[in-house]
Amino acid sequence: MPEPDATPPLEDLTDEQLLGRHRSGDEKAFEVLIERYRLELFHFLARFLGDRTSADDIFQEAFIQVHISAGTFDTSRRFKPWLFTIAANKARDHLRKNKRQKAASLSASVDQHQDGGQAFIDLMEADLPLPQEKAQQKETGQIVRDVVSSLPEHLREVLLLAYFNRMAYREIAENLGIPLGTVKSRLHAAVGTFAELWKAQAPKDEDAPG
Amino acid sequence: MPDPTHQTPEPRDPANQPGTPGVPIVSLGEADGQALDTLLTSRAQGADQGPAPAGSGERVQKARELLGLLDTDQPDDPPADLTARTLAAVRAHEQRQRFSQQVQMLAEPRRTLGVSWHQVVTAAAVFLIGTSLLIPVMERQQADSRRISGAANLGMTGRAMGQYAVSNEGQMPRGEVRPGMSWWEVGQSQAGHQRGIESNSAHLYRLVWKGYISSADLSCPENAFADIARLTRDHHDWTGPLAVPFSYQNQYASHVPRLNEAPDMALVADRNPLFDVYQGRIIYDATTPMNAPSRSHRSTGQNVLTANGVVAWGIRPYVETLGADTTDNFWTVDGVDVYTGRETPANPFDSFLVP
Numbered sequence: 001m002p003e004p005d006a007t008p009p010l011e012d013l014t015d016e017q018l019l020g021r022h023r024s025g026d027e028k029a030f031e032v033l034i035e036r037y038r039l040e041l042f043h044f045l046a047r048f049l050g051d052r053t054s055a056d057d058i059f060q061e062a063f064i065q066v067h068i069s070a071g072t073f074d075t076s077r078r079f080k081p082w083l084f085t086i087a088a089n090k091a092r093d094h095l096r097k098n099k100r101q102k103a104a105s106l107s108a109s110v111d112q113h114q115d116g117g118q119a120f121i122d123l124m125e126a127d128l129p130l131p132q133e134k135a136q137q138k139e140t141g142q143i144v145r146d147v148v149s150s151l152p153e154h155l156r157e158v159l160l161l162a163y164f165n166r167m168a169y170r171e172i173a174e175n176l177g178i179p180l181g182t183v184k185s186r187l188h189a190a191v192g193t194f195a196e197l198w199k200a201q202a203p204k205d206e207d208a209p210g
Numbered sequence: 211m212p213d214p215t216h217q218t219p220e221p222r223d224p225a226n227q228p229g230t231p232g233v234p235i236v237s238l239g240e241a242d243g244q245a246l247d248t249l250l251t252s253r254a255q256g257a258d259q260g261p262a263p264a265g266s267g268e269r270v271q272k273a274r275e276l277l278g279l280l281d282t283d284q285p286d287d288p289p290a291d292l293t294a295r296t297l298a299a300v301r302a303h304e305q306r307q308r309f310s311q312q313v314q315m316l317a318e319p320r321r322t323l324g325v326s327w328h329q330v331v332t333a334a335a336v337f338l339i340g341t342s343l344l345i346p347v348m349e350r351q352q353a354d355s356r357r358i359s360g361a362a363n364l365g366m367t368g369r370a371m372g373q374y375a376v377s378n379e380g381q382m383p384r385g386e387v388r389p390g391m392s393w394w395e396v397g398q399s400q401a402g403h404q405r406g407i408e409s410n411s412a413h414l415y416r417l418v419w420k421g422y423i424s425s426a427d428l429s430c431p432e433n434a435f436a437d438i439a440r441l442t443r444d445h446h447d448w449t450g451p452l453a454v455p456f457s458y459q460n461q462y463a464s465h466v467p468r469l470n471e472a473p474d475m476a477l478v479a480d481r482n483p484l485f486d487v488y489q490g491r492i493i494y495d496a497t498t499p500m501n502a503p504s505r506s507h508r509s510t511g512q513n514v515l516t517a518n519g520v521v522a523w524g525i526r527p528y529v530e531t532l533g534a535d536t537t538d539n540f541w542t543v544d545g546v547d548v549y550t551g552r553e554t555p556a557n558p559f560d561s562f563l564v565p
Binding site for chain 2: 027030031034035038039042043046047052055056059060063064067068119120121122123124128130140141142144145148150151152155159162163164166167168169171184185187188189191192193194195196197198
């Protein structure tokens, strides 16, 4: 029979409880917290940065920052959006320092809107090519990676947070410090631009009727 | 009702937006935007399917398929040791932080209890300068105070001597003496001693044991060996040479002096510097100039009580004596160069103040 006052295993604690334990000097709790986000945060960073080595570095920097700022974290709030905000800020700084110019070539294949007005895409009419077979998935994955990487950072960021990390719009707005409407407009622009870039880069189906 | 959170797309300004330069921004139309919002909101709530606005099912599905492309890019899993390396990085950061703080503490002005050493040194310097100026002033004031207090005690002694004289046929305090006796055996004499009193101070002390003055009043504040607490009317002399506060007119002449014979004659003064104390006994100090001031007040001078009851402060040991019509050094006997403890005043007007 378990002791009445037995503490639950660290793995059963919430993120916020783990951070509270870490603030009290429990390093094991911090280790559990890091491990809990190892896959999810790393994948977010790898997609955002487009580079595993940078993702590895920023992952560590993000948790160092969490450690430094742990004392100021309000444990009544959710830890995950806070963590991803920290990581996104670090990643953005990293990108600015490295001034990536990688996808300049992609832009050449996209229709230019020289008039400066807002361009729109209609998904129903865009005739977007979608991979039908598993064999295509690997090749598709690489193109998708390039396309995502070519998105402006502020769009890529909200797209990744909303889609892969399943953050609510309100959480994204709160943690990025932008209005909710801006989150929406950025997401619409991110998906629209992604669709346009994908359409330009996707492998053409040779058998498709012309 | 329109969604209050919905805003028109942001104005595009690639120059101000971080990201890939040259990529034109293409947004979704309103219907596709709503479909996207529906899809992502349901995902945020943990479901991949959510209620879609009427008529938008196809658009939601289209958006789902489009976003499903994102799933084709599955980054490789992170290294297994990422957690361990992250923890190590956190520890290393902590260590650097501590080291940095230590370096900063060493680099900064050192502090003690919230006060820098600079402040401590400054305060100490101000304190030392202040006290170096203040202490001499305070010491001078205290010395003046002791000198005045000693003068007041001598005044009381004068009044006690006057009362004694009234009660003793005009005589000064004087016990049994015989010519040629030693007079510097302080503390050795007893009242009514058969051989007489061999301590000049014992004659002065008669004022105490005869009840004319207390031992506390018959004292000099400068005398650290006054021993006042132990002295009572049962004593007949001070306990030793160092305890004697004043020098008194030598009572060992054959002539019995009377108080009214020479009003300007010095009777009692601070201690005679020519007679020092060595191994508990009085000795003559031949090295001290005959006109040296008393050492009682740090050799600055001495209070002197004359026979007329007046107390005066003087730097030199001289008083005008009416009878001699000249100045008289009251530390000495005219014509005597070396003292053995048996010398006596040269004449009835010669002041010779000894312990």
